[in-house]
Amino acid sequence: MVKQERALRTREALIRAAAEAFDQEGFPVASLTKISSRAGVSSGALHFHFANKGALADAVEEAAAAVLQTITYEPVRSGASHLQHLIDVTHWLAQALRDDVVLRAGFALSGEATREPHTNLREYWRNWVEEHVRRSRTRGELCEGAAPGRVSSAVVAATVGFEVLGSRDAAWLSADTITEFWRLLLPSVAAQAVFAELTTGEPRRSGF
Structure with a gap:
């Protein structure tokens, strides 16, 4: 249960960080590296939840x-x-x-x-x-x-x-x-x- 809650929080943090990056920089320019850094998670954690930037945009x-x-x-x-x-x-x-x-x-x-x-x-x-x-x-x-x-x-x-x-x-x-x-x-x-x-x-x- 704790792992599931942590995973959900991570996913929500990534979605918000991506939204902020897309809003400020635009989808084509925003990078996954910056998004993961903004969310306070590793690149590996980002790719665990989202295969690519397109999947993150879908979310x-x-x-x-x-x-x-x-x-x-x-x-x-x-x-x-x-x-x-x-x-x-x-x-x-x-x-x-x-x-x-x-x-x-x-x-x-x-x-x-x-x-x-x-x-x-x-x-x-x-x-x-x-x-x-x-x-x-x-x-x-x-x-x-x-x-x-x-x-x-x-x-x-x-x-x-x-x-x-x-x-x-x-x-x-x-x-x-x-x-x-x-x-x-x-x-x-x-x-x-x-x-x-x-x-x-x-x-x-x-x-x-």
């Missing part, structure tokens, strides 16, 4: 996907519309990207040109947004001229853009940035009856 993506799923599985607040929930989740995602290097690295790996994504976080996010925009349309929360596909494209393009830019300038992931995006978008997509009830600021989330 970072998987860990990041677990964080993203926790965010997107958050239940809709009592009495809130699906459109409000979409606004809330974009705020929670931005907050997590600011604070969690594993999530940032996982998203960046999804767009890494030198490797095929193992767990494509950007694709997962696009699918989630599309589903919730469709639900908003079904519930009559979108105005007549707001095509769900166009609304989804606008939200995905903006949030992924903030994610990319935020990797070097955290202001792109600030609550103010997300709030202003929604203030610009909502008047052209939200049904009038729903619009009056929507809040664009960063919501509270217990345990986050």
Whole structure:
């Protein structure tokens, strides 16, 4: 049991060290030697857990996907519309990207040109947004001229853009940035009856 716990801690330390290296240096430049040193383990211990840098990147993506799923599985607040929930989740995602290097690295790996994504976080996010925009349309929360596909494209393009830019300038992931995006978008997509009830600021989330 003690050995298993130690092995799990070592694996988690390596994933975090890899995420930090990928986030700061980029996947192509980050070296396994630096990653093992950053994690405080030997190169032999690293290779015991991960055959190569690609396998380590896969593990970072998987860990990041677990964080993203926790965010997107958050239940809709009592009495809130699906459109409000979409606004809330974009705020929670931005907050997590600011604070969690594993999530940032996982998203960046999804767009890494030198490797095929193992767990494509950007694709997962696009699918989630599309589903919730469709639900908003079904519930009559979108105005007549707001095509769900166009609304989804606008939200995905903006949030992924903030994610990319935020990797070097955290202001792109600030609550103010997300709030202003929604203030610009909502008047052209939200049904009038729903619009009056929507809040664009960063919501509270217990345990986050």
